[in-house]
Amino acid sequence: MILDWDDAYANGAYIDGADEIVSGWAVRAGEVRKAFPSEVIQTGPGERQFVDLYRPKLAGQGLTVVVHGGYWMAFSGRDFAHLVRGPLERGQAVAALTYTLAPDARIADITQEIAQAVRVLAERNSGPIRLIGHSAGGHLVTRMMCEGVLPSHMVERIEHIVSISGVHDLRPLLRTRMNETLRLTEEEARQESPALCDPVPGLKLTCVVGSEERPEFRRQSALLANIWTGMDVDTRAVELPEEDHFSIIAGLEGPDGHLTKLLLD
Numbered sequence: 001m002i003l004d005w006d007d008a009y010a011n012g013a014y015i016d017g018a019d020e021i022v023s024g025w026a027v028r029a030g031e032v033r034k035a036f037p038s039e040v041i042q043t044g045p046g047e048r049q050f051v052d053l054y055r056p057k058l059a060g061q062g063l064t065v066v067v068h069g070g071y072w073m074a075f076s077g078r079d080f081a082h083l084v085r086g087p088l089e090r091g092q093a094v095a096a097l098t099y100t101l102a103p104d105a106r107i108a109d110i111t112q113e114i115a116q117a118v119r120v121l122a123e124r125n126s127g128p129i130r131l132i133g134h135s136a137g138g139h140l141v142t143r144m145m146c147e148g149v150l151p152s153h154m155v156e157r158i159e160h161i162v163s164i165s166g167v168h169d170l171r172p173l174l175r176t177r178m179n180e181t182l183r184l185t186e187e188e189a190r191q192e193s194p195a196l197c198d199p200v201p202g203l204k205l206t207c208v209v210g211s212e213e214r215p216e217f218r219r220q221s222a223l224l225a226n227i228w229t230g231m232d233v234d235t236r237a238v239e240l241p242e243e244d245h246f247s248i249i250a251g252l253e254g255p256d257g258h259l260t261k262l263l264l265d
Contacts, residue, residue, distance in 0.1 A: 011213075036088060039052070041124070051120075058091055061091040077098040111192060119151070131161045137166075141162070145161055162206045162263050168195040203233055
């Protein structure tokens with residue numbers, strides 16, 4: 001039984017050198033943004049409603065959409081530009097999404113921003129679509145699999161959705177201090193929880209988590225893969241040994257990274 005839900009969702013406190021790891025993300029993201037030019041596409045009227053679209057040097061083999069984490073309260077797509085490198089060097093056009101953060105937006109609003117961004121990108125890019133997100137981003141990409149979020153003709157183009165350390169049942173967040181910023185209600189927590197939604201049949205989902213992550217993230221990852229298995233979704237639950245909530249995303253930073261392979265192969 002979990003009694004301290006703030007502790008259950010605390011990651012940095014349990015990762016050695018957490019501050020140095022986060023500062024390293026900024027350095028590597030800056031290097032990628034310098035090395036690979038991107039096109040900025042506005043996806044809505046808000047200041048943070050845009051994507052940075054990176055195109056491969058060779059003929060594109062589809063579109064990968066990367067959605068960042070930060071508990072819906074922090075970071076931007078540009079802070080995680082280093083995560084586009086793996087799919088990009090495998091011939092994917094890669095979109096790094098930026099969205100409005102809480103408290104300026106509720107989680108339900110952010111879901112709609114991500115859906116609108118996917119619609120805009122789908123209209124501009126041909127071929128199959130893959131969605132991958134980390135932590136809160138894992139929640140947001142799996143919300144795209146839920147009935148009624150995306151139009152059916154776009155859902156048909158989605159080949160694979162990967163949730164990295166995703167949060168799929170939001171109800172425990174009602175018991176955390178972060179909800180002072182998120183402002184979740186019981187009704188919204190239920191409506192915005194992929195684990196409590198009906199998925200679009202026939203899609204492919206992989207929930208991946210590190211073996212060294214907090215127990216709650218391991219539970220949340222296994223939860224969705226288990227529930228949706230019985231709802232006509234091709235699901236996999238993958239636990240990567242010796243990876244924690246911060247180290248795991250490095251698997252997208254190169255064409256041979258474990259997350260790059262998991263997403264594309």
